[in-house]
Amino acid sequence: MEQIEQARKALTERFAELDVKSNILKAKELRELYGEIPKLPVEQRSAFGQAVNVLKNELETMVAAAEAAVESDSLSPVDVTAPFDINATRPKLLPTEQGTTHPLTQEIERVVEIFGRMGFVAEESREIDDQYHMFESLNFPKGHPARDDYDTFMTTQADTDGDPYVAPAHTSTMQNRILKKYYANLENDEAIAVVVPDRVFRNEDLDARHEHTFYQVEGVYVAKGVHAGMLVATLQKFLEEYYDRKLKVRVNPFYFPFTEPSFEFALECPFCESGCSVCSQSKWIELLGCGMIHPNVLKAAGIDPNVYTGFAFGCGIDRLVMMKHNIEDIRHFESAKLDFLRQF
Numbered sequence: 001m002e003q004i005e006q007a008r009k010a011l012t013e014r015f016a017e018l019d020v021k022s023n024i025l026k027a028k029e030l031r032e033l034y035g036e037i038p039k040l041p042v043e044q045r046s047a048f049g050q051a052v053n054v055l056k057n058e059l060e061t062m063v064a065a066a067e068a069a070v071e072s073d074s075l076s077p078v079d080v081t082a083p084f085d086i087n088a089t090r091p092k093l094l095p096t097e098q099g100t101t102h103p104l105t106q107e108i109e110r111v112v113e114i115f116g117r118m119g120f121v122a123e124e125s126r127e128i129d130d131q132y133h134m135f136e137s138l139n140f141p142k143g144h145p146a147r148d149d150y151d152t153f154m155t156t157q158a159d160t161d162g163d164p165y166v167a168p169a170h171t172s173t174m175q176n177r178i179l180k181k182y183y184a185n186l187e188n189d190e191a192i193a194v195v196v197p198d199r200v201f202r203n204e205d206l207d208a209r210h211e212h213t214f215y216q217v218e219g220v221y222v223a224k225g226v227h228a229g230m231l232v233a234t235l236q237k238f239l240e241e242y243y244d245r246k247l248k249v250r251v252n253p254f255y256f257p258f259t260e261p262s263f264e265f266a267l268e269c270p271f272c273e274s275g276c277s278v279c280s281q282s283k284w285i286e287l288l289g290c291g292m293i294h295p296n297v298l299k300a301a302g303i304d305p306n307v308y309t310g311f312a313f314g315c316g317i318d319r320l321v322m323m324k325h326n327i328e329d330i331r332h333f334e335s336a337k338l339d340f341l342r343q344f
């Protein structure tokens with residue numbers, strides 16, 4: 001047994017020195033101890049054999065622990081997308097500067113936060129959708145002339161109706177889904193109150209005011225007894241919070257297939273008293289389209305328009321941000337120009 005104790009001491013000391021820890025299990029001392037067993041008197045063999053096995057188990061546990069430690073070291077997190085300096089002799093990270101959130105992201109978060117305080121939840125839109133959600137569900141039947149106003153991108157692949165898929169030209173593509181998803185709110189005597197701030201796409205001729213990719217925030221509110229005064233008050237409150245000042249607003253009649261009545265919503269220029277370049281010297285800014293949700297849109301989502309009414313609006317976020325920060329060209333947003341982005 002003393003022989004085993006000496007082997008334990010020697011092996012434990014050597015273990016610390018080994019590069020490949022599992023080699024300890026092939027050590028000469030261990031082999032010799034096993035070789036001793038048949039030479040012992042029969043009555044000692046069992047106890048000796050068990051003691052050697054205890055030592056072997058100890059060594060195996062040490063090996064397993066050491067290997068687990070090596071493995072967890074080698075799995076420490078590495079950012080494979082980090083900007084490595086590939087010209088250095090050994091890979092190293094490039095010096096980093098403090099990054100900032102894109103100005104549109106900052107303002108989308110602000111818009112969602114303001115509507116959130118007014119009880120609206122936020123949903124995401126899609127980057128490809130079908131024509132049912134782009135048009136039919138919004139009371140633009142096939143052949144409706146107003147479809148031509150939405151000059152959007154289409155895929156060569158067709159949906160189950162045989163129509164090409166579209167890159168959504170407005171966030172209203174989400175209205176039907178929202179009304180269905182939150183239908184249970186109405187049954188619980190709660191309003192459907194949702195905003196969708198997301199990207200939309202139009203086949204535009206590009207200039208300082210027109211970009212093929214831009215952002216809208218869609219708002220949908222449905223409950224019993226909703227009327228146009230609530231629409232105007234909601235938008236006015238939102239804009240006053242956003243521009244942090246009292247504002248006058250006005251609505252003019254307009255036409256959209258998916259709202260009735262429809263309005264063009266204007267606000268008093270937040271930046272001048274007597275006319276400026278933002279408001280083209282008119283003191284008013286035509287900002288967005290809105291209206292009371294058309295009964296056919298409610299019906300398409302299984303909501304009874306005789307019981308429930310609602311309003312919807314769609315507001316360009318780029319425009320809000322351009323006005324707020326006095327940005328003269330919408331194309332800066334998607335330009336990835338660092339001298340522009342670093343200002344925010």
Ligand SMILES: [Zn+2]
Nearest residue numbers: 269272276279
């Ligand atoms: Zn102005």
